[in-house]
Amino acid sequence: MMHDAVDTATEDRIVKQDVWSSTSFWQKQALDEDGDVSAPLIGDSRADVCIVGGGFTGLWTALHLKQQAPDLDVVLIEAKRCGDGGSGANAGYALPLWANFPALEEQHGSDEALRLCRASEAVIDEIEDLARSHAADIGMRRHGVIWGATCAAQTGHWEEAIASMDRHQVKHYTPLDHEEIKRRTGSHAYVAGVLEGTSATVHPGKLVRLLRRAVLAAGVRLHETTPMTALGRTTPPVVTTPGGTITADRVVLAMYAWTGAIRELKREIVVLCSDVMVTQPQEQAVAAQGWRDGPALYDSRTLTEGTRTTPDGRVLFNKAGGRLAFCTGVDRSQSRPGRSVDELQAMLTTHMPDLAQAPASHAWSAAIDRTRSGMPLFGRLPGSPHILYGFGYSGRGVLTTNLGGKILASLALDADDAWSHAGFVRKPATSFPPEPIRFLGGLAVRQAIRRKDQLDHAGRKPDPLTSFFYGFKPGRWNRR
Ligand SMILES: Cc1cc2nc3c(=O)[nH]c(=O)nc-3n(C[C@H](O)[C@H](O)[C@H](O)COP(=O)(O)OP(=O)(O)OC[C@H]3O[C@@H](n4cnc5c(N)ncnc54)[C@H](O)[C@@H]3O)c2cc1C
Missing domain, CATH: 3.50.50.60 (FAD/NAD(P)-binding domain)
Structure with missing residues (x-):
């Protein structure tokens, strides 16, 4: 019995490893x-x-x-x-x-x-x-x-x-x-x-x-x-x-x-x-x-x-x-x-x-x-x-x-039209700090976002630390 259980668990792990791939399901089907x-x-x-x-x-x-x-x-x-x-x-x-x-x-x-x-x-x-x-x-x-x-x-x-x-x-x-x-x-x-x-x-x-x-x-x-x-x-x-x-x-x-x-x-x-x-x-x-x-x-x-x-x-x-x-x-x-x-x-x-x-x-x-x-x-x-x-x-x-x-x-095409003047046409603005600050700060902000999402579901208000780091999240288009 024990042996069977181990085998099943191992098989399960292998199947789950096979499930994950760096090529998407869509790309595989299309190709x-x-x-x-x-x-x-x-x-x-x-x-x-x-x-x-x-x-x-x-x-x-x-x-x-x-x-x-x-x-x-x-x-x-x-x-x-x-x-x-x-x-x-x-x-x-x-x-x-x-x-x-x-x-x-x-x-x-x-x-x-x-x-x-x-x-x-x-x-x-x-x-x-x-x-x-x-x-x-x-x-x-x-x-x-x-x-x-x-x-x-x-x-x-x-x-x-x-x-x-x-x-x-x-x-x-x-x-x-x-x-x-x-x-x-x-x-x-x-x-x-x-x-x-x-x-x-x-x-x-x-x-x-x-x-x-x-x-x-x-x-x-x-x-x-x-x-x-x-x-x-x-x-x-x-x-x-x-x-x-x-x-x-x-x-x-x-x-x-x-x-x-x-x-x-x-x-x-x-x-x-x-x-x-x-x-x-x-x-x-x-x-x-x-x-x-x-x-x-x-x-x-x-x-x-x-x-x-x-x-x-x-x-x-x-x-x-x-x-x-x-x-x-x-x-x-x-x-x-x-x-x-x-x-x-x-x-x-x-x-x-x-x-x-x-x-x-x-x-x-x-x-x-x-x-x-x-x-x-x-x-x-x-x-x-x-x-x-x-x-x-x-x-x-x-x-x-x-x-x-x-x-x-x-x-x-150097066109002078609505698309070349579209609102999205902007100069780069050096928006994020250099590495490793961006990465380390990003980890803290991501953690705060995860915590805020969890607290929202628990019906609780975020603590001050979570709110502080959450405030640095990159903007959402709908500005939530
Ligand atoms: C998991 C996931 C889910 C998403 N879901 C949605 C969704 O449901 N709806 C939605 O609207 N958007 C969604 N998006 C966003 C959307 O997929 C992207 O905004 C869009 O595909 C960007 O297209 P792109 O051509 O700019 O980038 P890409 O498709 O990434 O194309 C960029 C290409 O440049 C190539 N490249 C990079 N460097 C070089 C180089 N040095 N030389 C030559 N080639 C290079 C790369 O190999 C890549 O193929 C999702 C994105 C992800 C990752």
Whole structure:
């Protein structure tokens, strides 16, 4: 008996180790269908625009450039494979910017805030049109998303957004009570929430593959497994890779969490991983709970927890606030689990106890770049106006990267338009202290955020020390 028990425990550990991988479930599924990888760059090359980074930002930038200037010679280099960064690893919530409307309005005025929010909403149609034109299934489901509260302290976090939007006759949120959320999703965990009716979910890995196909069809030269190893801040700038160089009139840095490798930008972000887990397919159990075509959910913790279904009937759980990266150690941080599969499964149990019974099939951790304000940042590198940057989506990039691509394309083309003057175009501001202060301070702040989330759920007020460190948390777009 004892022997059997040990064997079962060992087997269980092995299965759980197999569940965790540094490659996301989405990326694996997408690459199983279309595993094409472009050849690395060999030799020296010239281009009009060189884009560094093959995630949503780099791919959308390439596509927008070719749509506006079909003859432009655009080359895109990616260190690994397209989608091996945040774009192939995220939770797939396609959320327009309305939750951030108050902060956007305060910083950029009502007209620009409304323009950005409406433009972000229109991206969902743009993605759907692109998928249709390439006959691609990207698992887009327009069933809305519930932004909710899992304890009394979180209730009403959406009120400010609703009040600001009311002043402009914008109705985006439908209030839901506990019973209604339970009816739509089967979850008892939410005390209240709002339905964001125009939000959707996508299969992020398949969206990356669609964009990759679209840029190739548009004539972009793509080189994967081609890391930029040096950036010459000359005129024109020169990008060095292991196999050769690219001299380009404009260089676009679309490197997300890896932006810390650029010395002018390294003080603009802290990099914190999020942990994600999906269960084995359990379509019948999901349907029995009444959630099959139901909306995705996320709560109002500062370290958000979200649950959604996948197109093949699994349940995905996503938890923010995992491992913190020291300096530029992004790859090191996401190469190990931030939280164990057991921990993630236990968290899922609090949201969906029945569905958490199914074994986990995949788990991964991936890096998120958080800016001080919680807003993304686009512009020209100080002292090197021909080098452009775009990063800092702070966990909300599935739709916003499309706007980022429009901004970067306009900047690269020296256009004088709404995108080159968008509110997100800002100079770097040396927002965080240098290492090791950033890392050590980050650990203290993360701990305070975790504690505050726990105290909120226990119905208790945070102690002064927790409140003090909590005050340093990077800004949330919705300013909670
Ligand atoms: C776990 C997780 C969950 C998330 N959930 C959501 C969500 O539900 N909804 C939402 O809106 N957003 C979400 N996000 C955020 C969203 O995924 C990102 O904002 C978005 O993918 C950023 O796209 P990107 O192209 O800027 O970055 P990336 O996709 O990371 O692309 C950057 C690329 O640059 C490459 N690169 C880096 N350095 C170099 C170099 N030196 N040379 C060449 N290439 C280089 C990297 O390999 C990488 O592929 C989540 C993020 C994570 C990590």
